[in-house]
Amino acid sequence: MTQERKAAIAGIHEFPLRVAPGVSAMQIKAASLKAALNDAGLDWKDIDGLYDAGDGEGGGGLGLAAYLGLRPRVIDTTQVGGSSYEFHAAHALRDIAAGRVNVAITTYGSTAASNRIPIGTGGRGGGQSWSANMEGPYGSTLISNYAMVKQRHMFEYGTTTEQLAEISVATRKHAMRNPEAVKAMTDLQFVKVDEITVEDVLESRIVADPLHLLECCMVSDGGGACVFVSPEVARNIKKKPVWILGTGEATKYRENGGDITTSAAAQSGPPAFAQAGVSPAEIDIAMIYDSFTITVATCLEDLGFCKKGEIGQFIGDGHLAFDKPGLTLNTDGGGLSSNHPGMRGLFLLLEATRQLRGESTSQVPGAKLAVAHGNGGLLGGTHTGGTVILAAD
Amino acid sequence: MPNRPQPHFPEADTKHYWDGVKAGELRYQTCDACSKVNFTPTAHCQSCGSNALSWHVSKGEGSVYTYSVVRQNRIPGFVELGAYAVAYVDLDEGFRMLTNVVGTANPTTDISIGQRVRVEYEQQDSGEYPIPVFRPI
Numbered sequence: 001m002t003q004e005r006k007a008a009i010a011g012i013h014e015f016p017l018r019v020a021p022g023v024s025a026m027q028i029k030a031a032s033l034k035a036a037l038n039d040a041g042l043d044w045k046d047i048d049g050l051y052d053a054g055d056g057e058g059g060g061g062l063g064l065a066a067y068l069g070l071r072p073r074v075i076d077t078t079q080v081g082g083s084s085y086e087f088h089a090a091h092a093l094r095d096i097a098a099g100r101v102n103v104a105i106t107t108y109g110s111t112a113a114s115n116r117i118p119i120g121t122g123g124r125g126g127g128q129s130w131s132a133n134m135e136g137p138y139g140s141t142l143i144s145n146y147a148m149v150k151q152r153h154m155f156e157y158g159t160t161t162e163q164l165a166e167i168s169v170a171t172r173k174h175a176m177r178n179p180e181a182v183k184a185m186t187d188l189q190f191v192k193v194d195e196i197t198v199e200d201v202l203e204s205r206i207v208a209d210p211l212h213l214l215e216c217c218m219v220s221d222g223g224g225a226c227v228f229v230s231p232e233v234a235r236n237i238k239k240k241p242v243w244i245l246g247t248g249e250a251t252k253y254r255e256n257g258g259d260i261t262t263s264a265a266a267q268s269g270p271p272a273f274a275q276a277g278v279s280p281a282e283i284d285i286a287m288i289y290d291s292f293t294i295t296v297a298t299c300l301e302d303l304g305f306c307k308k309g310e311i312g313q314f315i316g317d318g319h320l321a322f323d324k325p326g327l328t329l330n331t332d333g334g335g336l337s338s339n340h341p342g343m344r345g346l347f348l349l350l351e352a353t354r355q356l357r358g359e360s361t362s363q364v365p366g367a368k369l370a371v372a373h374g375n376g377g378l379l380g381g382t383h384t385g386g387t388v389i390l391a392a393d
Numbered sequence: 394m395p396n397r398p399q400p401h402f403p404e405a406d407t408k409h410y411w412d413g414v415k416a417g418e419l420r421y422q423t424c425d426a427c428s429k430v431n432f433t434p435t436a437h438c439q440s441c442g443s444n445a446l447s448w449h450v451s452k453g454e455g456s457v458y459t460y461s462v463v464r465q466n467r468i469p470g471f472v473e474l475g476a477y478a479v480a481y482v483d484l485d486e487g488f489r490m491l492t493n494v495v496g497t498a499n500p501t502t503d504i505s506i507g508q509r510v511r512v513e514y515e516q517q518d519s520g521e522y523p524i525p526v527f528r529p530i
């Protein structure tokens with residue numbers, strides 16, 4: 001199949017601090033944008049497309065343009081939770097290919113750690129809605145949604161915590177090679193800032209049965225920015241472009257008689273791979289939203305890296321770590337061990353870009369193809385899936 | 394008495410359901426056009442869009458589809474409960490609802506997928522609406 005190269009990632013930046021008291025989310029967005037433009041060799045005035053998830057104090061297409069001082073021709077405030085940035089990449093590809101925009105940006109900023117926001121263990125927000133009325137009385141935490149997926153996955157397929165723990169072990173190994181992740185775990189006062197074992201995961205306390213603490217992502221500050229450009233602009237940027245080959249979008253939610261072990265990725269993955277003209281077996285790097293181990297497990301299955309229910313065996317075959325053959329997972333350390341300010345979908349694009357440029361701290365030699373898959377909302381409940389296939393120049 | 398969050402009204406889609414709960418009934422809808430079960434309640438059928446929906450009263454029995462025992466939370470009304478079980482229960486009439494499974498000595502060991510459960514209505518300090526929860530049969 002032919003691979004069309006109609007849009008590229010030209011510049012990236014990840015805000016380095018995971019604990020950033022005294023800084024606003026909007027300041028993180030602006031500072032990250034400046035650094036990402038510099039990474040690309042582009043200017044503030046080059047921006048003609050604005051994509052934003054509405055994060056920060058007064059963000060969104062309305063507020064962020066005013067704050068940054070931009071006059072974009074395309075404005076898109078897609079907010080679908082943590083996968084918003086994969087959706088932004090999808091929309092940027094579409095809008096750039098249509099000739100409507102040449103330099104598009106998405107930015108992210110969050111002070112979840114400094115503001116002590118209980119992302120995982122807090123309940124759903126109050127308010128008066130059909131969903132709040134039906135779900136609010138039951139004390140369902142964010143984590144318990146994911147835990148219910150793991151419970152059912154273990155029941156149906158015999159998946160074990162020992163198998164899923166390898167996801168935590170591999171991402172921690174990558175995190176220990178990433179100085180920003182090491183600083184994050186230190187600043188957030190992790191009990192053990194070191195590589196971990198399967199036994200460490202099994203012995204960590206249970207937060208929501210059957211999910212252990214070391215299967216859960218951290219809560220940090222953070223943010224970043226990503227610049228998407230047309231092929232014409234890509235010819236003159238500072239670094240090699242990383243091409244967006246294909247994208248897919250989907251939502252999924254509680255359905256009567258539905259299968260909770262299958263995520264939105266089952267719908268978003270196939271069109272992304274088809275548009276890209278590649279198969280899962282060709283992918284070198286999988287950047288998968290690791291809010292929890294089970295998120296990675298179900299999404300890898302749904303994206304077609306193995307059959308539904310066979311993730312335990314797939315992991316047992318020795319994938320995941322950057323220095324092993326096979327598929328490599330989350331080389332920045334992921335949400336489990338590098339950062340999770342609430343919506344980490346942006347970081348999937350950033351680390352995939354680093355790998356395809358050859359800049360990762362856990363570099364896979366000659367990495368050519370990557371998938372970034374974001375999961376927003378609540379796996380097991382209402383959630384979104386955004387899949388982006390990326391290629392080296 | 395427990396002190397769970399109450400439903401809030403006016404809210405057009407779920408009022409009839411909660412009026413049912415107050416009357417000791419677990420109400421659900423089916424679609425007159427496509428005959429599918431519709432839950433959570435809405436004014437349109439979530440399978441075909443039809444507005445011709447009929448209300449029924451469930452027998453209140455079903456099976457645990459999946460569950461999680463929450464050990465750590467910061468939700469007002471739940472912090473003081475200790476470990477409690479959040480679950481999806483598949484009612485025999487074909488709808489799946491988020492709920493709690495209550496009444497076990499140790500929810501981690503005493504609840505299982507496929508377990509038969511029956512609805513009961515737990516009175517609340519927090520307001521006039523009892524909350525439908527499930528207990529193993």
Ligand SMILES: [Zn+2]
Nearest residue numbers: 424427438441
């Ligand atoms: Zn219908």
